[in-house]
Amino acid sequence: MLGKSNVSDKLFDLMNYTLLCLIFVVTFYPFWNILVVSLNDATDAVRGGLYLWPRDFTLASYKSIFRNQELLGSINVTVLRTVIGTPLSVLAICMMAYSLSKRELIAWRFFTLFFIFTMYFGGGLIPTYMIIKSLGLIDSFWVYIFPGLIGVFLMILVRTFIEQLPPELEESAKIDGANELEIFIRLILPLCVPVLATIALFIGIGHWNSWYDSYIYTYKPELKTLQAVLVKILNQFQTGAMVSEADQLANSSKRTPVSGESIRMAVTMVATLPIILVYPFIQRFFVKGMMMGAIKS
């Protein structure tokens, strides 16, 4: 009996580790493969068969990215919107969460429903586009900041956190004569750092990853975000245009001719790398954040 269960337990372990190794490979390998192709000589890469290691190692693709004005500009725009947009959103969401954490706020129920409703119903693409247009935000950098300023779901996360803070802290500050603005700045903001870091992370990654607003609301090439440029490259690759965007990019840097495939991989890598690099440091935060969200729902 004991022997039999030992054997079946061993078998279970074997299956389990196999499954998890498979998941590891399936999620890890695509990233690795992109890195490999991007680091390989482009003309050689066309031959295919690049799987685990670059055959003909070179940084030419990356060099040509950093010589290309359009791509450099788009990296700039993406960094700028992330750096400007994230703190603004975090602050606005936190202020909103603090106000809405006060049940005694005038028309509290109305305000809460007013925001919650926007989570479930919206005007949809075309009316939103028209409003953005009539607000003069087309071809403006601020179209990246304002329409996405508030995340109601993130606000709920912060509000839950604020509601769990001991009320005595605030009461004693009030006795010392502090008004709500002072309480918010001196007390609530510092105490909320863990949850704010969590939402800052989500918002920051959202900014870094977004392409859609750039794709539909901006026409000026100098306002395009990195991911929007990548969409263009992908589209051209997919439709198999004779002279693809990637090829054009490649040939604009005359010294080293690079074919489209390697450039596409290198741009993909440049767009992915910042996330992979900050990722190990932030993992704790988002697991915690996700748990908080789970408790709420």
Add this chain to the structure above:
Amino acid sequence: METAVQPIRQKSATPARTIKRRLIEQRYLLLMLLPALIWAALFAYLPMVGLYMAFVNYQPSLGDFWNQLFHSEFVGMYWFDYFFNNGDFYIIMRNTLASTLLTLLVSFPAPIIIAIALNEVKNAFFKRTVQTVSYLPHFISWVIAANIIVTVLSSDGIVNKLLQWLHITDQSILFLQEGKYFWWIVAIGNTWKEMGYSSIIYLAAISSINLELYEAAKVDGAGRFKQIIYVTLPHLKPTIVILLILSLGGVLNAGFDQHFLLGNGMTQEYSDVLSTYSFRYGLQNSMFSYASAVGLFNSVVAFLIIVIVNFSSKKLNNQSLF
């Protein structure tokens, strides 16, 4: 009568004074709420007003949007009729539902399996490594994910090479150029992207299970597999039910990015969903009113589904989402 009026007038006077006093007292709170209020008014509620577009024949010209909107010819339900009767409705709904339901079918069990499998691992380093790597696809954009999927499925990509090596096919399959594969590609792509991350919630639920239950099951002679069937899964049931309800609520939101980025002219008959269809007609063909009507149809039905799902979950589980 006379005596009754007096207290009423007093009552109505007091709240007015209190409201004014409360407004002053809470001025900082209201001030802090102001950015969010402006945001919601401009970017959430104004577009809802703009939905009026769906009921008129809006002609794009250079004039002011609102002025033009309210001077456009009112056509009532014309655009909705047009959508339901021109033959596209069937294809778009088929694609939307097929895509979301197939995604649900493939992607729903995956995180449960991953969480259970991870929980059975004793080697902490291995566990953490698999976890970390499996969350990663969640954090990249769909643009990058689509780039990866296109690469992996290309004619000399790893999937084709693998299929040839296993002698399943001897010619490269052009996955992204044939409609019949499209729903599967989206379903598996969605699963690949989200399975690791979604497993976090199940892992949290598993970690709250009392270890003594496993001990008791072991004493009763249950092997590892039976422990999962009789201890872990029953404890996961509430979480599974909630998440299933949540995902049923989103059955009409197929996701714009994956369909737009992975679809192309050759697969359009299978890749076109409500959101991409509305995008195509609105922003690419400038049929603004028609596209708004399609969008409004989508929003209303999606909203109704959420309300119904919420109501049923309240009845069935005593758990509601809002």
